[in-house]
Amino acid sequence: MDKMKEQVMKNMEELGFPVIVDEKSGAMQWVDMRELRLRYIISIENIKPFYEGLKEGKLMGTKCKKCGRVFFPPQKDCPSCLDSDMDWVELKKEGTLETMTVVFVRPPSFGQYDPYPVAIAKLDDGPRILAWYNGDPQQVKPGQRVKVQVSRRREGYLMYELAPL
Amino acid sequence: MSENVAIIGTGHSRFGTRRDVNIAELCWESMKPAFETANLEPKDIEFFVVSNAGMWSSEAAVPALMAEYADLAPKGSMRVEAACASGSAAIRVGYTAIKSGMADIALVIGIEKMQESPNPNVIELIGRFGSYFWEFENFGLTFPAYYALHGTAYMMKYGATEEDFARVAVKNHYYGAKNPYAQFQKEIDIETVMKSPYIAWPFKLFDCSPITDGSACVILASEEKVKELGIDEKIWILGQGVGTGTANLSRREEFTSLASARYAAEQAYKMAGIDMDDPIKYLDGANVHDCFTAPEIIAYEDLRFCKRGEGYKLIREEQTYIGGKIPVNIDGGLKSKGHPIGATGVSQAVEAYKQLLRKAEPGRQADINKGVWLAHNVGGTGHYTYVTIYGLEKEVKG
Numbered sequence A: 001m002d003k004m005k006e007q008v009m010k011n012m013e014e015l016g017f018p019v020i021v022d023e024k025s026g027a028m029q030w031v032d033m034r035e036l037r038l039r040y041i042i043s044i045e046n047i048k049p050f051y052e053g054l055k056e057g058k059l060m061g062t063k064c065k066k067c068g069r070v071f072f073p074p075q076k077d078c079p080s081c082l083d084s085d086m087d088w089v090e091l092k093k094e095g096t097l098e099t100m101t102v103v104f105v106r107p108p109s110f111g112q113y114d115p116y117p118v119a120i121a122k123l124d125d126g127p128r129i130l131a132w133y134n135g136d137p138q139q140v141k142p143g144q145r146v147k148v149q150v151s152r153r154r155e156g157y158l159m160y161e162l163a164p165l
Numbered sequence B: 001m002s003e004n005v006a007i008i009g010t011g012h013s014r015f016g017t018r019r020d021v022n023i024a025e026l027c028w029e030s031m032k033p034a035f036e037t038a039n040l041e042p043k044d045i046e047f048f049v050v051s052n053a054g055m056w057s058s059e060a061a062v063p064a065l066m067a068e069y070a071d072l073a074p075k076g077s078m079r080v081e082a083a084c085a086s087g088s089a090a091i092r093v094g095y096t097a098i099k100s101g102m103a104d105i106a107l108v109i110g111i112e113k114m115q116e117s118p119n120p121n122v123i124e125l126i127g128r129f130g131s132y133f134w135e136f137e138n139f140g141l142t143f144p145a146y147y148a149l150h151g152t153a154y155m156m157k158y159g160a161t162e163e164d165f166a167r168v169a170v171k172n173h174y175y176g177a178k179n180p181y182a183q184f185q186k187e188i189d190i191e192t193v194m195k196s197p198y199i200a201w202p203f204k205l206f207d208c209s210p211i212t213d214g215s216a217c218v219i220l221a222s223e224e225k226v227k228e229l230g231i232d233e234k235i236w237i238l239g240q241g242v243g244t245g246t247a248n249l250s251r252r253e254e255f256t257s258l259a260s261a262r263y264a265a266e267q268a269y270k271m272a273g274i275d276m277d278d279p280i281k282y283l284d285g286a287n288v289h290d291c292f293t294a295p296e297i298i299a300y301e302d303l304r305f306c307k308r309g310e311g312y313k314l315i316r317e318e319q320t321y322i323g324g325k326i327p328v329n330i331d332g333g334l335k336s337k338g339h340p341i342g343a344t345g346v347s348q349a350v351e352a353y354k355q356l357l358r359k360a361e362p363g364r365q366a367d368i369n370k371g372v373w374l375a376h377n378v379g380g381t382g383h384y385t386y387v388t389i390y391g392l393e394k395e396v397k398g
Ligand SMILES: [Zn+2]
Pocket: A064, A065, A066, A067, A068, A069, A078, A079, A080, A081, A082, A083
C-alpha cells in the first residue's frame, strides 16, 4: 500500500492525476482521494445489566416474566408475548463445546491478535454462546466441557471467553 | 397478473479481477448480450432490479448509474441486498413484479466490483454479514470462519474429512477449467487443496471461493409477452422459496445444516410440484452455493439430494459430476467461477438457461432429459437462502 501511495504521489506530480497502472493488467486506475474511516456508536442502554454483570464475572441473560423464555444474547422484548417485562438472570457458566474454528486470516481490525480459536458452546442452562476459545484447539475432543470466563482484551476492555473445564 | 414468468435473455461478464472496466462498463458487459438474446432494447424494459452488496465499491446508486449509462431512465428500479444471495433476491423482485402484473418485462442485473478495495478491507467488511455487534465486534468472525464452524461440526458428527471437502474443490475446478467466464480456469488436485495455507481451520485457501469482480444479467417476461414477442429460447421459473436465519449463529439449533435452506427448498419444491422425498428424479442438475467446500456438501443434504449425513459420500463417489446421480456446479461454482457477491445468484440463473437450452461449453453440458434445473443461493451463513427451480416447460414432468 505504501508503495502504491508513493507511486500515486509521483504520478500526480508528473501526469497531473492520482493514477496508477495496474501491474498485472496494465489497466489505468484512479486512486480515490477520499478515505472513509468507520466507527459506529451503538446503544446498549437497555442491556446495561449485562455489562454490569460481566464486570463482576457474571454472564447475564434476560428472562420474560410472562412466559419464562430466556434470551442470550439478552434482548429487551419478548416476541412470544409481545411483552417487555424482563428479569435479568445469571446464566450457569458451564456447558459443552459444539463446534470450533481457528481464524488464521484476520480482519485488519483484529490485526494485533495471533490466529484465534472461536467456539460455540451450549450452556447447561440452554442458551448457546459463541466466543473465543482460550485453550489448545488441538486438544479439543467431542463433548468437550467448557466454562465461561471474563478476560481483559488487548484493547483494554472486558469480554467473555470460553475455556476448557 | 401473469401465471408464469420466463427468462428470455441472459448475459454474463467474464469473472475475475476486472481492473480493465468500471462498474457501469462491467454491468453493460452482461446487459448487452441479455438484450441481444431477448431481441429487446433498453426502451422495452419496464422495471429493473440491481443486485449489489456494495460497501467495497465506489458507486452506491447503481440503479441510477445504469439508468443513465444504459438508457433505462426514467423506468422504475430497485437496489436489492441480501448478502451473497442478493442476486436471487433481485430475481424474486423481478419475478413478483411480473407475477403481480406490475410489469411485463423486467431486467435483473447482479454486479459486484469487490476489487475496488484492497483484500484486507474486503475480508473485514464481509465478516460483518452476520451479527455485527455480538459476533464480529468482539470475536472477529470472518466469512470463512462462520462456515468453518459448520465444516467442523459436520466432520465431528458424520466422520467426513478435510479430503472430502477438498474433493468439492477438485470437481468445481475441473468444470471451471471448461468455463471461459470463470475466474480460475485451471484444474487442481486434492494435494493442492490440502497443501494450501489455512484461512479458517478446517478451511484452507483452496476450500474458499475468491474475491471477484463480475456481473450477470437476465431479462424476465410475462407469459403474454413471451407469446407476443414469439420467444423460442426461454426457461420458466417453476418455483422459488426463500428462508431467513438468525443473525447470531449462537441462536441456532445445529451447525450441520442451514435451516433457512431447508425451509426455502421445501417451498420451492412444493411450488414447482416436485416430490420432496426424491427431488433428484425431477432434476437434470443444480447450482448450489459453494462459497466454501463444506457448504456444497451441506447443500446436497438441505436440498434432499441425499439423506442427512450422507452428502460427503456423494462427492466421494463422484455422484455430482456429469454422469453421476446429479451434476452440481458444472460451471465451476462459486469456488472456481468466482463469487462476485451481488452477481452470483443471477449467474446461477444464466447457468440454468445455458444448461437447459443446451448452450453450455463443450465438456460441461449436462444431459437434459427432464428439463429442470435448480439454483440454491445462500446469503451470509444461512442468514438468507433462495432456492429457485427453472424449467424448459411450464410444468415439471413426474
Ligand atoms: Zn414471553
